[in-house]
Amino acid sequence: MSDASESSFDYNSDLLSISSIDTNYDLSSWDDLSSADGSESKYPEEAADDVEVPWVKEGIPRPNFPFTSDPGIKVPDISLDNILEIFELFMDHHLTNLVVKETNRYANQFIIKNYENIRPRSRVRAWSQTDANEIKTFLGLLLLQSVCVKPSYEMYFSKRESIETPFFSKVMTERKFALICKFLYFSNNNEIDENTSQRKLFKIKPVLDHLQKRFMEVYIPEQNISIDESLLGWKGRLTWKQYIPSKRKRFGIKLFILAESSTGYTYNFLIYTGADTNYGDSFASEPLSARVVLELSNNILDKGYCLFLDNYYTSVDLAEKLSMRRTDCVGTMRLNRKGIPKELKEKKLEHGEAYALFRKKIMLLKYKDKKEIVMISTLHDNQFVEKTKRGKVMKKPVVIEHYNNKMGGVDLTDNMLHFYAMSRTHLKKYYRKIFLHFLDITVLNSYILYKKLGGRKSRLNFVIDLAEKLIEKYGRDKNCNAGRRSKTKNASRLMEKHFPSVIPSTAHKKKPTKRCVVCREKGKRKEIIYWCESCKTGLCAAPCFGLYHS
Incomplete structure (x- = not known):
């Protein structure tokens, strides 16, 4: 999260331009810089490597x-009109078949292991093998449930008239939907190795690996990107559950996210699982916070990107390493970080005053x-920019204003994921919670690509x-409207006009009959040829x- 005060990131705009900021100099590398009067550089190359360059x-x-990268969508011939094609760039046949x-x-x-304990009338006994079409239909129903929210x-x-949504029963039976929810799985239990560091994410790892690869292949982000942590709410038993009081849902599964600053497109991610978190092998010798940044941005180093970080990640050492990889960084800093000069720590300032060292x-x-706010930057100086707030003109350092405008990529993602989320608050299995969360991210990334292509639809x-x-x-072609009729009386029976009529004949019966629902409530079984056509009773x-109607 951004630590700079008075954060002004606008979630409704792609970028907040600052006319007075000019960081695009016509120079290729700071190694070749010279002073303005043409004299030798302030940091001469002949300085010995083991001599620390002083702060000035x-x-x-x-x-x-x-900036040498080529941002944009990297899939040819993608159609704006076919939003399903965009979604299936990530949720493709390979992942569906898995x-x-x-x-x-x-x-x-499950059935073989628990066969003797399964009750004779349990719906588990009605399980039939699912297929790719059924899973895709199941995902479609989950998407609708994120819009039409029910407890x-x-x-x-439900067949209860006051809360009925008949479309769901037409697409899939409640029994089949419940069975898919129960047995939804993503890995082979017979292949798990308890000794590996990946055992905690084993049940969801194939899905994470596939989506992580596709997120990076399908789209290349623009120059400004942010790295921050996100929290997937979870209060169940989990050894690597985290508590972050600054987050909205305080308890949950911590994720490190690299997202595009302007749109919130999730490009890369890591899931924290405690001491055995798999950060990757490229920067194993680095401190933890720096290692997260370097591993997440490994694919985009040496291309002129600018990373925006909060004070959990930043350090002087990390900024130097990123500079050597031709990558800029801007972020807030903690005063107790190693490498901050004593002069800066002890400097006393008045309100609105700034002090910089280079x-x-x-x-x-x-x-x-x-x-007091401490900032680190590899592309700003100590200039101020004027800003009008509540009719009052005030001055603020350019680096803080630029940071506030570009740091919100991950926060933007979290904000948009809060709406239309498929992941429920109460789920018994953590790996299904993670799956639904990343399915939400996949849908959001698909929407961002749709907007990049010029789409004009709202996210809803x-x-x-x-x-x-x-x-x-x-979906299935035939009508799936099945299941028992609701035992609750229809509310419309008291508000509309109703008339008795003879039950019409069908292809199977010339004189069909029904049980009288009023007699049934009295414990009597009475077959009659009359019904209320409006209530179908x-x-x-x-x-x-x-x-019945009074």
């Missing part, structure tokens, strides 16, 4: 590294607002259209018809 009060220009295979395997393992899955298939491409700036309409496309393409012509 005046710095030389620090240009952006040349889910189908492991779900069927787990269901068979439980069962209520979507070394090579790095600037450390201390600014006093409501409290995008989610609904995507759900309808999935059900239309992969069997009733004796008298007196039951009048009693």
Whole structure:
């Protein structure tokens, strides 16, 4: 999270431009910089490697590294009109078939293992092998449930008139939906190795690996990116559950996210699982906070990107390492970090005053607002920018204003994921919670690509259209309106006009009959040929018809 005070990131705009900020110098590398009067550089190359370069009060220009990446969508011939095609760039046939295979395997393992304990009338005995079309239809229903929110899955298939949503029963039976929810699985239990460091994420790892790869292959982010932590709410038993009081849901599974600053596109991620977290092998010797940054940004180093970080990650050492990899960084700093000069720590400032020190491409700036803020940057100087707030003109360092505008990529993602989320608060299995969360991220990334292509639909309409496309393409053709009629009387029976009539004949029966619902409540079994056509309920012509509708 951003530590700079008075953060002004606008979630409704792609970028907040600052006209007075100019960091695009026509210089290729700070190694070749010279002083303005043409004299030798303030940091001569002949300085010995083991001699520490001192901090000075005046710095030389620090240009952006040349941006050599090629941002944008990297999939040719993608159609704006086919939003299902965009979604299936991530949730492709390979991932769908993996889910189908492991779900069927787990269901068979469960039934064989617990066969003797399964009750004779348990719905588990009705399990039948699922397929790719059924899983895609299942995902479509989950998307609709993120828009039409109800307290439980069962209520979507309820026949109770006041809360009925008949579309769900037409697409899939409640029994099949519940069974898929129960047996949804993503790995083979027979292949788990308890001695590996990946055992905690073993049940969801194939899905994470696939989505992580596709997120990086399908789209290349723009120059400004942010790295921050996110928290997936979880209060169940989990040894690597985290408590972060600054987050909205305080308890949960911690994720490190690299996202595009302007859109919130999730490009890379890591899931924290405690001491055996798999950070990767490229920077194993680095401190933990620096290692997270370097591993997440490994694919985009040496290309002129600018990373925006909070004070959990930043350090002078990390800024130097990123500079050597031709990558800029801007972030808040903690005063107790190693490498901060004593002069900066002890400097006393008045309100609105700033003090900066420079070394090579790095600037450390201390600014006093409501409290003292320390910033580190490899591309800013200690200039101020004027800003009008509540009709009052005030000055603020350029580096703080730029940081506030560009740091919110991960916060933007979290904010958008809060709406239309498929992941429920109360789930018994953590790996299903993670799966649904990353499915939400996949849908959000798909929407960001849709907007990049020029799409004009709102996110709500995008989610609904995507759900309808999935059900239309992969749903069953026949009507699945099945299940028992609700035992609760229809509320409309008291508010509309009703008339008794003879039950019409069908292809199977010339004189069909029904049980009278009023007599049934009295413990009597009475077959009659009359019903209320509006309520679709069997009733004796008298007196039951009048009693039911009063």
